[in-house]
Amino acid sequence: MMFEVINMSFALPEIFMMVMACIILLVVAFTGENSGKVSYWLSQFTLVATAVIIYQSINAPAGFTFDGSYIKDPLSDVLKLAICIINVFVLLYSTSYLRARDLFKGEYYVLAIFATLGMLIMVSASHFLTMYLGLELLSLCLYAMVAMHRDSTRATEAAMKYFILGALASGMLLYGMSIIYGVTGSLELSSIASAVQTGGLNITVLSFGLVFLIIGIGFKFGAVPFHMWLPDVYHGAPTAVTLFIATAPKIAAFAMLIRLMVEGLGDLHQHWQGMLIILAVLSMIIGNVVAIAQTNLKRMLAYSTISHVGFLLLGVLSGTNEGYAASMFYALVYALTSLGAFGMIILMSRQGFEAEEIDDYKGLSERSPWFAFMMLILMFSMAGIPPMVGFYAKLAVIKSIVNADLLSVAVIAVLMSVIGAYYYLRMIKVMYFDSPVVEHEIHAPKDLCIMLSSNALFVLALGIFPGSLMAICITVFS
Amino acid sequence: MIADLPLLSLVIWLPILGGLIVLVNGDDNIWARPLSLLMSILTFVVSLALYAGFDLSTHEMQFVEQAVWISSYDINYHLGIDGFSLPLIILTAFSTIIVVVAGWEVIQHRVSQYMAAFLIMEGLMIAVFTALDAILFYVFFEAMLIPLFLVIGIWGGPNRVYATIKFFLYTFFGSVFLLLALLYLNHVAGSFSILDYQQVSLSMQEQTWLFLAFLIAFAVKVPMWPVHTWLPDAHVEAPTGGSVILAAITLKIGGYGLLRFALPIAPDASMALDWLVISLSLIAVVYIGFVALAQSDLKKLIAYSSIAHMGFVTLGLFIVFRIFANSATGSGAVLAVEGAVIQMISHGFIAAAMFLSVGVLYDRMHTREISAYGGVVNTMPIFAGFAVFFAMANAGLPGTSGFVGEFMVILAAFQANFWFAFLAATTLILGAAYTLWMIKRVFFGEVANDNVAALTDVNRREFWMLASLASIVLIMGLWPAPLIDVLHASVEHLLTQVSQSKL
Secondary structure: OOOOOOOHHHHHHHHHHHHHHHHHHHHHHHHHHHHHHHHHHHHHHHHHHHHHHHHHOOOOOOEEEOOOOEEEOHHHHHHHHHHHHHHHHHHHHHHHHHHHOOOOOHHHHHHHHHHHHHHHHHHHEOEHHHHHHHHHHHHHHHHHHHOOOOOOHHHHHHHHHHHHHHHHHHHHHHHHHHHHHHHHOOOEHHHHHHHHHHOOOOHHHHHHHHHHHHHHHHHHHOOOOOOOHHHHHHHHOOHHHHHHHHOHHHHHHHHHHHHHHHHHOHHHHHHHHHHHHHHHHHHHHHHHHHHHOOOEHHHHHHHHHHHHHHHHHHHHHOOOHHHHHHHHHHHHHHHHHHHHHHHHHHHHOEOOEOOOEHHHHOOHHHHOHHHHHHHHHHHHHHHOOOOOHHHHHHHHHHHHHHHOOOHHHHHHHHHHHHHHHHHHHHHHHHHHOOOOOOOOOOOOOHHHHHHHHHHHHHHHHHHHOOHHHHHHHHHHOO | OHHHOOHHHHHHHHHHHHHHHHHHHOOOOOOHHHHHHHHHHHHHHHHHHHHHOOOOOOOOOEEEEEEEEEHHHOEEEEEEEOOOHHHHHHHHHHHHHHHHHHOOOOOOOOHHHHHHHHHHHHHHHHHHHHEOEHHHHHHHHHHOHHHHHHHHHHHOOOOHHHHHHHHHHHHHHHHHHHHHHHHHHHHHHOOOEHHHHHHOOOOHHHHHHHHHHHHHHHHHHOOOOOOOOHHHHHHHHOOHHHHHHHHHHHHHHHHHHHHHHHHHHOHHHHHHOHHHHHHHHHHHHHHHHHHHHOOOEHHHHHHHHHHHHHHHHHHHHHOHHHHHHHOOOOHHHHHHHHHHHHHHHHHHHHHHHHHHHHHHHHHHHOOOEHHHOOOHHHHOHHHHHHHHHHHHHHHOOOOOHHHHHHHHHHHHHHHHOHHHHHHHHHHHHHHHHHHHHHHHHHHOOOOOOHHHHOOOOOOHHHHHHHHHHHHHHHHHHHOOHHHHHHHHHHHHHHHHHHHOOOO
């Protein structure tokens, strides 16, 4: 009898990260007072080391392991690398915020590392159960992180909402998976794909399962009409946690969408395209229109996230490799930009003061011209105005749907980006055209200032030379 | 040797680089103004070098530069100019010098940011006129909005926030359709080169949609009636420099877009829908002329007069189809297009001069209400001389550049349809009416009040600023031949493009 030797090397980053997560958990238990500091540095080390491990094996051949339930391919390499790097920045941004709010403890970091592990597993999942495992690992950590600020009723409420709706969505997803399993007889994405390709399946039942899968994915993304949790969670969670939720998990959700819809059920494209069109169009409309009414920056960015999700879906629904690459570019760019935007809120916050109302930014350009300019870059990037990188993200997805002959969707998309421009412009108006109400200087730690500046300047630089990142995305899907 | 240098890149990036240097230098720096002036003059010199090296005999793109920019989408850094772009580039470079000089003493608040915004905008606008890659064009076309948005919003008047957001959203609304059109063309042509777009054959339906997309995008910029409402607001609230750039250059980008994209890419749809553009243009000329007559705010009056004058540009560009239909030779068509482009350039100088004149008054009196003035000639005789001269040019007095373009377009319009010419010619009366009546109320008569009595005449800076514009307006009016020579080959080429059906 022959046993297949399991190729552990494909999962080396995850294994390393899991070991480190357990070590951090142990260390935190024994360090007491210093747990924040120790776990912070250990987490950073873990993320950087994992990124190095991923990078080392980037040229290694692609393949499956763990009996087909785990995949290593260019897509997983690039996305995992992006997730690790973005989380390094998330943790860097969070420190000062957590310190000022007495949250600088080991728990945040342990949860963050486990959540990252969940994301990496999602990215590499080629099996329904692996996907579900990664998703739940991520989600459970996020629920706990949102609730971390125990004394805040708003945070607790947000966590509760997130948990209940999230559990519901997971249930839906699982139900969809079981239906598809029932029809195709497999949980493995590649065999599902070949079963669908062979045909002869009950298409009604299959699309029934598809609907539930899409609901699960839509919830993770926060696409309308499954977006209800998103503004409350973004608003209620401590900003450091919002920053975490708003960035890397979107990349993981993108991976989940690609793995399930494209790699698993790619041949049902004509069935899921329509569903995604509804999600995308509604997300763009609701997200952009409702964002106009917000006075709280975190809520505004939450609705803007919803609209960005709508744009991101456009690329995938076009059903071409070009479109998938465009969506991937969009996801990466979005994560980078919202990293900066939420980082800005952290930078402006102080002990006992959350700079989360839009009015807190009044006259920023007189108080701190440099950071006002950085925020201007980030806002214009989100609005999709060149020469910021956000423009190319929109360009890429719209190009892909124009090429897929979905012109009416493209028209809605560009019109919504005009509406969206309004609230980003209002933010710039507040910073540049209004006079300051408070006169205090911004005294954020140096490292935070440098990081935010490099973050925003990177958005600008990538806008002037977007070629290399685009090339990476296109190679992944060719 | 000059031809070996990447002159176009130089003329684009020199002011942008200069703007960044000025910006980084900070506000307290006394070098902000001289440095900006130096940079704008250098850019102007480079733009003159373009003229010196320009080959008049060909319509081909000259000074072409091409480099890969975004290889995965086949987007190139592709630059080149023809007879249409060159005069607009020189106009842009010249206007920026004027703007820097105009803001010398007036702007005391965030000087370096002000100067930097205009220098960066200069580079971006020149880039719009040189870009031969559709995405490159769009990037500059949009990026240009950012500095202008900030200029109006930061240094503008009391209602500046409303005006600047309206301006931004209006133009952004138009340009997203341009983006869709460009992407669709890429889908059909398989490249992003504007020159390839002009070659590709398209069905009537495709052309119609593309034409409408281009029309929305550029009609907002021109601006044509009825999408002009952002312009009076933006002009009134903008600081003088902002008004000058708006009137002199950003409006021209609309006209430039029509003749670079709409006409050559969708000639059949342009022909089928020329009635639309012609009627909108005539409404602009006649109706907006009357609207201008009713204004009590100096800047609003000039803003409306700009809309009316830009009506000649769109009229001149789109009557060519009627002229072709009526005459075999088509010599009138050349006249029409050349007239339209000359009108663009001439309006650039005259509108800039008019807004500067208002700026001169506003700096002293801090009001733009016509009723607050009267008898200014008594206290500011030299300034009144310039103002009357520019007003005459605005009204289309023979001998000034304002006459040449309008006259050519009206003359050509006779070959298209008598009534077009008749309606267009009403501008000679209306234009004279609103400008001269304004001049009468502001400059002539008794000294109206103590404020006017206390006015001091133009200083040396203002004198040279106005004098340089006056001499250009005069030279262009008396001897437009150099400009026509530059245009000629490109106009001929455009007309062959539009006369060939792409169906």
